[in-house]
Amino acid sequence: MAEWEKEPVVVIGLGRFGTAVALELTRRGIEVLAIDESPKRVQSLSGHLTKVVAADTTDIDALRDLGVDEFYRAVVAVGTDIEASILTTSLLVELEVDDIWAKAISAHHGRILDRVGANHVVYPELEAGERVAHLVSGRILDYMQVDEDFAMAKITPPRQVVGMPLGETKLRSKYGITVVGVKYAGKTFTYATAETELTHDDIILVTGRSRDIDRLVGLD
Template structure:
């Protein structure tokens, strides 16, 4: 498959998630076609995005007129109107869009999107809630699940990791975790190696299974 990294993206549904995504993509230099059925919403973003259109994307002819079949990447940001979300996604699948991302507001909604052919289903509210819960209740500085089984956490190194080379801490064999990066002072993150010696002022990124990451952060 060709590399579509720099190709334009169509974002359908400009609620909080869709509009934030469209603006972020645009700020990164990606060409974005932003579409919503609500003229007022589209007008509010017209000054910030180059291409904004009011259209009903549950209508196949409307999608064709917008040139959607020419896109390789599409995001369905429709959330509360589940019927429109599912129908729009199914039409994008029918148009054979190569990379379809769809927002879901419930697990059942997500399962339907997955079954009709969405390549990626995201749960922004749920994912953010889980992330904030970890930050509020524990000692993590940041936390991101990278798939359904693994997560990366940013933490201050506990006592048992400080002052000795990482190879001697046996963090991988004891906890099933890997220290992938370390930041010292105001410098940026750099790759951690078996010879890396941590200090209490460092910040580290650890990678592992979700349960292992949570257990390590809570108990150290």
């Protein structure tokens, strides 16, 4: 882990998303200052996080008193209070926090966060919804959106590519899909090569544009 990655992080908002972020950072050995306006939430996490306090994060003096201006990274995980989310983010910018991650609950909310100075805007509910939709829809076993229109998916191989070397399937030229890994029945994942031959019992890891992955899994 690089030195800057070990620096403490301030997490503002301790709903489900903020709590999960704060606990995971703590598990990774990163010091966390967690802030929430609810004393009840703060009390429930007091034994699990490095430092957790109740404060109004829309008050710049309160943020200064907590030393937030000394942090390099911050996560704004405020829930449905969009006004508080935007104001808190703008105050972090004013305090010159270098790397600000902010949770958005809608595209409009995200655009505003971006405009006020958030370095990274995340959409946990939207991303979770897209992932579940792909999993529910059929043969996709796991799915991760890695860019606006690019994803990685774990799927069972379409019958059209079973029983022949991957190099002969022309998956990339026909469908824009690259098979990067394969898990044979009863074994762990390994790298796929042009010589890899698949069976119906295998699982493959593919990358490509989201719509191309959807097209591939719809072949059967």
